[in-house]
Amino acid sequence: MTKEKKLSITIDNKKMEVRPNMTILQAARENSVYIPSLCILEHLPSYGACRLCVVEVDGLRGFPTSCTTPVEEGMVIRTDTAEVRSLRQEVLKLLLSEHPASCLFCGEQSECKDYQGTIRKVGVTTGCRYCPNDNRCELQLITEKVGLTETSYPVYYRNFPIEKEDPFYDRDYNLCILCGRCVRVCNDVRLNGTLSFKQRGKLTTIGPAFDRTHLDAGCEFCGACVTVCPTGALSAKVSKWYGRPDSQVGTTCVYCPVGCKVILQIKNDETIDALPDYDSPVDQGLVCVKGRFAIPEYVHSAKRYISPQRLTPIGYEDISWDKALDEAKERLSGIKPEDCLVVVSPQLSNEDLFVAQRFTREVMNSEEMFSLVITDLGADLVPFLDLVMHASSYDAINTAQGILAIGFDSTYGFTPIGIQIKAAARKGANLVTIGSYESNLDMLAETAHQTEPSHWAGMIDPLGKAMSGNGKTNIVIVGPDVFLGPERREALGRVIALRDVYKWKVIVAHPYTNLLGMLATGAFPGIKPGEVLKNGDKGSAVTIKGAAVYPDLQKKRKVVYVIGEARLDMVPPCDHLIYQNGLPPESGRKPDLILPACMFTETSGTTINAEGKVLPIQKAYEPFMKSKPDWWIMSGIAEKLQKRTFKYNSVQAIQGDIRKQIKGFFSMKKRLEFVRVGMKEGGEGTRDAALRGKRSPASREETYRGTPLASVVSGMKAIEERRRHE
Amino acid sequence: MPETIEKILKKHGRTTDELIPILQDVQKEFGYIAPESVKRISRYLKVSENQIYGVSSFYAQFRFTEPGRHGIKVCLGTACHVRGGATLLEMLERGLGISCGQTTDDKRYDLERVACLGCCALSPVVQIDRDIYSRMTVNRLTELLKEYE
Amino acid sequence: MNKLTKHIISAKKKWEELLDNKEPIIYVGAASCGRAAGALDLLTEINAFLKEHNIEARVMQVGCIGPCYLEPLVDIKMPGQQRISYNNVNAKTLALILKSHLLEGKPHAKLALGHFGKEPLNGIQPFYELPMLKPQVRIVLRNCGLIDPEDIDQYLAVDGYQGFMNALKMKPEDVIGVVHQAGLRGRGGAGFPTFRKWTVCRNSPGEQKYLICNADEGDPGAFMNRSLIESDPHAVLEGMLIAGYAIGASKGIIYIRAEYPLAIDRLKSAIKQMREYGLLGKNILGSDFSFDIKIKEGAGAFVCGEETALIGSIEGKRGMPKSRPPFPAVSGLFKSPTIINNVETLGTLPNILRNGAEWYNKFGKEGNRGTKTFSLVGKVRRPGLIEVQLGTPLREIIFDIGGGVQKNFKAIQTGGPSGGCLSEEFLDLPVDYESLAAAGSIMGSGGLIIMDEDTCIVDVAKYFLDFTQKESCGKCVPCRVGTRHMVEILDRITHGEGNPEDLLALRTLGDTIKKGALCGLGQTAPNPVLTTLRYFRNEYLEHIKDNRCRAVVCKDLIEYRVIKEKCTGCQSCVRVCPTGAISGPRSEPHNLDKTKCIKCRSCYEICRHDAIAGDAIVIRSAEKRT
Structure with a gap:
């Protein structure tokens, strides 16, 4: 970038140099000059409605708003004259006359505080604490800064009914100041268009068309509007009455492989909310409903195990960890390698996966690892892995001239990808969609094909051919309906052909969060740690044995050790079932031993996203009750078994070992690159028949550690029902 | 459709x-x-x-419910206001039992106010369907309405 | 230019034939206001009459010549005679006129208004010598009512498109120079020098530039633009060609209120004719200049008269104004340099380019050159559309042209809801941009509303504020919330519930809105209140302190009474009273029960017009409440 010529301006008698193309407000903020403002927010287009950021500028008539006026060479700006101050106060008075303001000006304020701990018997808007945003409200802050202590105007209480019928967040438009942040974020940032100003003048309201519910109006429940709302008008159902958080921790959401950053809001060692980070390079703050709203309810589910448990003839009994590990040792000691199957979830962290493969290989001396990815994909695993392991980075969407989205809908997931697609389509990229129902991308598509999945494979080739050519860059997005559908073999093959023949880029939107980590750390049958990573001049392909990948699911084992998976009906029969997870299993099967594991908010680690980037998972607080990290439990069992092969006391220690064993794994800036994977010996689905049909193929259910989010998070249930309805 | x-x-x-x-x-x-x-x-x-x-x-022009058979528009431009347009509107609201922007239950009339029909010299003005009536009075309007079934 | 020259020659010939007509011509003023007054019914009757008497005559619909109070107007021109105008024609008088003038060849002197000839005519005065017309200078309105607005040939015959052809011979910069010398200022309200805006736009980079004609005449009480478009659409369209050529635009858009269907139709047919004559499209008249014009109908939002809101509306968005800079001349429609000119500004351009800047400088005064059209309405005797030189004193407009006020003059509102209300002491104020601004008002687009002693000033202020408040887009806080408080306070005062502090609150609110609002609509919204507070403070105080509305307008402060001495007991009022407040047997004075009376005015009206007594029901200030 060429160096921009700086402009010299004067703010409040201070000369300063600023970059061109800035507004006065931005220049002032960069130079620590405070100007109050409400409607402007970084990352949103300026709007100029609240009129609080008014300033005086020599040569400009009246009082221009600093958020809309660009700086010019030699500009002389005054931000704090008596007239500006009084105008701001008067404007704020007007603004507050549309907004119940007893939290600011009530005479009983101090006494009121004393009673705030008591149980409220009244509705939230008629009681004294009518506002969920108390103490975090930008209006309160601004009022203090502007120095307003009383207001003389009557309050227009608009008497809108509070809207609670939608999942995840409530809306009390009586508190709305019409700053338009939510409308702008919904339309300009999320490109979703659910929220709109309606009517005009004093009758202006915000919401979807025809008084529809948000659910009916295509809302993604991304919560961006709630995040940007400066008042209590929009509030998350789960967290609205918690007040200010004690602290916050940035981490990576593990509900899917996109790898969005979320900033957990912590109060009393609990996640009360999760906010997006607009500066996150991976997702630009474009998290979906799961990352934004489904974390607190899940990780603090009432169903969580509080202690290790053992099944006895009269039911489960709580036992100590020491006893629990002993119990595990007893079951596992002295059995033949093939009598134990270790089931691992691709939603574990790299560190947990690394320990899991060491446990299997070094403690159990076997290759008997298994993951439900294998049952889901059956005989089509290899082409699927081929696509997943050679996926493009997300920014390729931005520059693509042609985009083909197959079986892909980003309403409630993969939103950073979906929004990039929308942005590209608006810029003029040729977007073509194929799906069995109307997806959220169809509206912007040049052509939207709605047909049965059985037709998809046949369409890929001709469409691809038509879109290719003339040095065009194209990208294909493969949604779950493609590779979980019955016609997937043909379709996956065609996509591979697009990639290999026409040089298309590919992104696979799959639900297996850390599948790449599973492959990279070798927590996969037949693949050694680091083996599939491209590393200098090492071989560029790995061949795995079909026999190892597809275990005999009919054969009864002595022990099955399930780590972070809850769909036990897919797991082979056994004498003893060790179940290591946070929430109870989904099927009626009763584990013999329950080992309570941590959620991703309670332990650190890393995960690899669909682009191949290694992203950090941060521990936010101590584990819930007696829960322990997965690696700690495995390490503990190994120790009890007196296999002195490994013993870990910390995540750092595991990472040290990974670093040693897998070169370049933690060079965080780079994307990991993968070699080709092939399969021999019975790869052609020897046991495909047994594997098929185990999972309803078109299931688009969102799960974490095997538990559907909808069964734990109330709002997700509403979304799931709506999806089925469609 | x-x-x-x-x-x-x-x-x-x-x-x-x-x-x-x-x-x-x-x-x-x-x-x-x-x-x-x-x-x-x-x-x-x-x-x-x-x-x-x-x-x-x-925009004031658009409506989202089915209109009545006849649209009555009362001009409330300045000239019409100073010559009693508001009284005409009030009388209509009372007589039809609806307020501005509504339709009578029998779907016979819609009632609307308009900012100015541009016939200020002939105020007060009322428009029914496509016809503009000038120099309106309460009593003339009552008679006039009967012509619109 | 051959093609157009041929058209012009044949147009002039046709025009000559028209002036030297062989068969009678009947002109009917059929602009919107004429139609509202019944012009279309007259047309039917004229045609029936012609058929019945088997007369070959030409019937022409023309636009509005100005004196709306005389509508409907019918003019007759017999072969070899001059055109004679008849006013306030109805079915009865029409029959008399047609019989006398058309059948017997004798102008009906008693019913005639004036004649358009140069020679005197016994018993009929020249039309332009009429007191309403004599003081006027008609530049923009020069063709209104005289030519057929649907016939481009008639416009060409009166030197139409000559100004544009002159412009085409100059460099665009020189066209801007002429407009600069002419001293033309934007007629939309603020009076910004037209050439300056144009220069900015011309110099702004951008391949595509737009010219927008702002015909969103939203001011209640203003209809100059509608009349001009309905009566002489080509004048505006020619102006667009000139402006488009000067700024380097290739696309013109007319943003016009959907409430003006006739004006829209006239524009559509005029544009079609322009295209046929090669005045639109690629390489107009063989030059490098290509231009086309599209019509966009507004959808009913006053705020869309504001430039940035208008642009938003054309782009298909909510008409909410945006902060400036960037100015539309730099980044406007679809982010391209855009000039928005008012209808009248554009309608003036052909005259300037045809006659030169020097000629234009003869009108008006230094800094305020040229003429301005106004719609003169309210309680004036001769309401209508007028055009006067800038600098003409208000008194001349109201009394000489408007014929004075029906009762005693009280106030004049200039500039519509954004303007101010001026009292009697300002009658000698010259009408120019600066003088009006100094008095706290604005020129605005040209609505002049005259109020007499029957108009309550607080009610009028409330009316304007209520209007802007309803039309506020709701975006910025001062306008959305501030005007609401002001309306509420004014409402209290008109209900007799005000208190003296309210006046201070109104001032403070007005001041905040003026300084703090985002757009011109908001910034000028308090003007009617601020000026009336300044010039009619006593009337506010009367409402507050004495609960008295001297104009007997504010309903809560008045009552209806039956004057027993005058009432003949005709029962007309009893029949119309919707609440049964009036009672009494026939032939005996009636009773009016104040507790039931809703002050709907029905009885008052019926007593004035239909009853036997005539004025037995009066409206008076109520007795002071305690």
């Missing part, structure tokens, strides 16, 4: 500046903007239904 909307859409380009002209044509055809129309326009212009509703509800 769907074919008629398609016909209207075909007459316009697919850029957002065609939104208001399309809405005007739809309203001219059907008398109001129905949710189905909004849906079709949304797909045609690639603008969300919510945004279309936001735009259309901003």
